Amino acid sequence: MTDRRRINGPAAATIPPFFEDAGLQELKSAKVRSRPPNVIRKMYLKTGVTPSASGSAYLEIETSAKPGVSGLKLSCSVHGPRSLPRSSPFSPHIVLSTHVKYAPFATKQRRGYLRDPSERDLSIHLEAALRGAIIADRWPKSGVDIIISIIEGDQDRETSKSQGEEVWDMMNALSGCITVASAALADAGIDCVDTVAGGVAALVQDAEDASTPSIVVDPIPSEHEKVLAACCIAYLPTRDEVTNLWFRGDLPASDMELYTSLVEKGVQASKYANRVLVECLSETVG
């Protein structure tokens, strides 16, 4: 059953372009991280991109020095607080609804217009991260919509073979989503206990030293041989609280220290992002 409200194109499925392998080898060899392990990429944050919304923000993470790797580009708009429809039940708190959607041209493969499970997953994690920051009981019986469009995903264009890396890309996308949504919420004037920002840390294995995995912040999967585990953290710096923690990968259960240090690094990455966020917001307010 095709969506008759959109223009669907040819009835038969089309094939994304398949590239010949020549020249792939030289690109593969350049798997080197261009930054020190505890430095995140530069980001650009701006509020007020959608004037008709109550709050909005745009986040862009710097493109890596390597050609073909795109940075993350996110646009977020916040609508509300507004009264809930009459049919909805009474709520003593503000009702958050988050919506994350990849643009059709955001990733290597063209995305459809209907939301897929990974986008729903991102929305749920984002909601959890923001719920801890908003002072929800100031707006009973009202709702707020937070909508994020991922204009460009954080993906390597060249590594066509590596499957399963989307998971790690999603981590980076989520941390960007948290930061941009926090900026948009502040722009909308919705009271929060603190600015929440996202940070990612990962346990990676590089080709040269296969025996000793190391922890890096803000990983780009294509810069490392293998990502073993990663966690995305939403952190409130002045309260020293974590509102959302998303961990993925496999670590030995016995090694608790590795786990805590991974979380610590994630918190550190989030603090860096928060600095950018606060600077951007103080510019607009001042």
Place this chain on the structure above:
Amino acid sequence: MTTPGLSFTRPVFAKLSPHPYLLRNLSPSSPGARPARTNGRAPQEARPVHINASSLSHAHGSALVRTGDTTVICGVRGEILPVERIPQYRPLDIRKRHQDEGGEGAVEAAVGRGELKDYDLLVPNIELATGSAPQFLPGVPPTPLAQTLSTRVYSLLHATGLVEAADLRIWYDHSKAKGEEREDTNMGEQEEEEERVEGKEERVVAYWVLYIDLLFVSFDGNPFDAAWAAVVAALRDTKLPVARWDLDREMVVCSRTESRKLHVKGLPVACSAAVFMEKEQAEAGTAVGEGRHWILLDPDRLEESLCREMITMVVDCSDGETRIKHIEKQGGTVLGRELIRGYAGVAEGRWKEIRGAMK
């Protein structure tokens, strides 16, 4: 409307009684004041345009267009449609290839346009539900406005013949592949012979399908002009990789390094305006043709909600003289033949602005 004791700020008036507010702005009581719209523009003044091409890395071509508070991003992506998947495929005449490459005949252009339409090679879609304005929230099917806009872009793409079918064909050239095959033994030669018998030395093996996706980041009136400018700018930016038919793998393989720029014919520019009537919409129906009217170029969201009559003209002045490619008018009876003729001049001015922004 003027209540001397009570003083509201301008935005409050605009919200409370938008129609009288805009009317007062357009016909100021003091003779010295310049008639202006609520947004400070003169009636036939458009918002400045900013166009930023090739800002996306995953798309084959992209453009960001900003006119005032309306921002739209367009990404063009090519995907391959093998001919065996096309249900009613009619093989092309081989001679046509050389004719297309040589001179452009009117007949060939018409055949090409037929291909584009029959095989549905252009797929434009507009997404408004990105929170671009309070009335467009996600989680619902596309609104009637989004559907109308997509369809208008679709029909205008085919009507203007912006993209040529010749650019989207992927050929299998047997004579070029022959060199590689000669190294093979009898098997290869046999195949070669078979193909010669069938007369299939050159044939189209696949087509590129262009997915043109538009995403509104911010919406403040006049979506069609911005969307169309984004489509044209993105198509002019599009570079498709060079594709060839791989005989061994029996599939289309693209080159990593080589790419070819899409040939875009002309530079059609859409120019929209709304007609604002002195009388409000409800009473205008009773006394048609009465009262003053203003033609507001490039209307914003407030003005669009107050106007019933809209006109969109698509002009192309790229070959020296102004050519009207398309006129679309809906609602109301104010715009007659003379006014539309005069409007072509306004559209010409808009064309120059957009051409300036595209460079």
